[in-house]
Amino acid sequence: MTNPSGPGHGQPDPGLSAIMSERRQLTNLAYRLLGSLADAEDVVQETYARWYTMSPRQQEAIDSPGAWLTTVASRICLDLLGSARARRERYVGEWIPEPLPDRAEWIGGRPGAGSEDPADRVTLDESVNMAFLVVLEAMTPAERVAFVLHDVFRYPFAEVAEIVGRSPAACRQLASSARRRIRAARPGPVLVAQRADVVRAFKQAWEARDIDALIGLLAPDATATGDGGGLVTAALHPIEGAEQVARFFADRPAAAPGVTLEERTVNGQPGLVARLDGVTVSVMAFDVSGNRINHIWAVLNPDKLRSWTTG
Secondary structure, eight states, X not given: OOOOOSTTSSSXXXXXXXXXXXXHHHHHHHHHXXXXXXXXXXXXXXXXXXXXXXXXXXXXXXXXXXXXXXXXXXXXXXXXXXXXXXXXXXXXXXXXXXXXXXXXXXXXXXXXXXXXXXXXXSOOSGGGSHHHHHHHHTSOHHHHHHHIIIIITOOOHHHHHHHHTSOXXXXXXXXXXXXXXXXXXXXXXXXXXXXXXXHHHHHHHHHHTOHHHHHHHEEEEEEEEEEOTTXXXXXXXXXXXXXXXXXXXXXXXXXXXXXXXXXXXETTEEEEEEEETTEEEEEEEEEEETTEEEEEEEEOOGGGOGGGSOO
């Protein structure tokens, strides 16, 4: 005996299917706005909860359920971004966005996530590489939402204005300001293979503790930022300058007993992952320009590494 799943008594509800098909889009949006897959998933859950608290009559009155869901999710993110600034002021050390593995390298889901991997939920394009997300972190909440909605998801400013609560002209200015930040921080185009070669060379020089080779791979003003969240040891402030960064890594042996250092894709770009006894202890993302590394972001906070660690 089957239970009715829709208006056709046992037939799938086409409306439900259409609503649920928006989940990936909502997760993509929320991850870019919040820099955290865990928070993005919470936002999507809250968005759907608000949809299902409405009566069928209220739902039917909505012309575009997808647009309604996007508007609600964006407003939840906007509120969270305001409170996130206060939370991150209390965060121990530097805060780095949560890194995502490539589809082929997803080795363990979140509790309750089944076999679904983040590549099925978040599209790993240029708008999720670590350098891009770090620049987004420096924006005001309204600036970030206006830019992501318009420039990444192609929403017209009239719709962005309804979400942000400002005029279309003001939203256009917000997105323009954000665009200037992105352009100023974006290095010249670098082929993925070239990035991978630089990261591989860094790995080899680090394992060999070759300071001169490390310095040669780093831009003179290179920085290295670690995020331990107060849960594991990490530098509380960014390390600045090629020699200082090189010496910092040389003093922290990559090949410590039991630790393996592997080349992996991090947010769609070549990166490194350190594992100990099958557990990921660090994920490193790199910003490469030419043949030099400008920035290294090392996430060590175990709460941000669940996507990388076998359950």
